[in-house]
Amino acid sequence: MPTLTRTEATALKRLERTIEDGLTRFAQAGEALQQIRDERLWRGVSSSFATYCRERWSITESRASQLIRGAVVAAEVPGLTSMRAATELAKHDAPTRKRIADSVESSGKVTTTDVRRAAKRVANTAVVKDGLGERVEDDDFAATLDEAKVLESLKTDLLLLKRRLLATEDWNHYTAEASQDITSHFKALANAIRWSKPFTLCPYCGGKGCKACKKSGWVNKESYHASPSELR
Numbered sequence: 477m478p479t480l481t482r483t484e485a486t487a488l489k490r491l492e493r494t495i496e497d498g499l500t501r502f503a504q505a506g507e508a509l510q511q512i513r514d515e516r517l518w519r520g521v522s523s524s525f526a527t528y529c530r531e532r533w534s535i536t537e538s539r540a541s542q543l544i545r546g547a548v549v550a551a552e553v554p555g556l557t558s559m560r561a562a563t564e565l566a567k568h569d570a571p572t573r574k575r576i577a578d579s580v581e582s583s584g585k586v587t588t589t590d591v592r593r594a595a596k597r598v599a600n601t602a603v604v605k606d607g608l609g610e611r612v613e614d615d616d617f618a619a620t621l622d623e624a625k626v627l628e629s630l631k632t633d634l635l636l637l638k639r640r641l642l643a644t645e646d647w648n649h650y651t652a653e654a655s656q657d658i659t660s661h662f663k664a665l666a667n668a669i670r671w672s673k674p675f676t677l678c679p680y681c682g683g684k685g686c687k688a689c690k691k692s693g694w695v696n697k698e699s700y701h702a703s704p705s706e707l708r
């Protein structure tokens with residue numbers, strides 16, 4: 477059996493101590509196991525990683541892989557403190573995990589139930605599409621698009637108001653100029669509504685918020701089409 481260098485032996489000892497604390501700090505345990513596996517630190521004491529897991533920790537290699545995967549996904553949700561919760565989270569793909577992380581409602585420890593509830597909420601949320609017809613993964617932008625639906629009804633209200641106002645012309649004796657004025661004011665209002673309508677995530681910053689999107693993370697249709705085509 478090859479011997480480990482002193483540095484490697486020290487690393488092994490340190491990592492093993494972390495695994496011993498494993499139950500409550502399973503994420504660190506998973507990371508430690510990953511390092512032992514990837515740097516083949518087991519080779520001084522066992523003939524394979526699988527043997528090492530069995531002999532040193534009485535777990536199968538697939539259990540170790542589960543712990544390692546759990547550690548990776550646990551880092552995505554602050555407060556995730558149990559292996560079961562991490563395993564629950566690991567059932568989902570990366571974009572869904574991100575939405576679950578955003579949706580988790582917990583002040584402090586995140587339990588398996590919290591993860592399940594959040595996953596349910598995410599699954600129940602209707603698929604939101606942006607102006608380009610693309611699925612919106614960003615929950616903040618999805619909420620913005622939802623709020624912006626009010627602009628459509630405002631546009632309808634505005635049109636009705638304009639018609640009613642101009643219909644008074646017969647008895648109000650608007651001059652032709654006044655009618656034109658009213659029409660152009662309404663046009664400006666309609667434009668203002670159109671301009672405030674979110675179209676898609678900002679092509680300059682991808683949603684983080686920048687000068688171009690005035691920190692909102694999204695742009696209207698006009699700004700989108702005015703952006704350099706290589707960004708789109």
Ligand SMILES: [Zn+2]
Pocket residue numbers: 678679680681682683684685686687688689690691693694
């Ligand atoms: Zn931006």
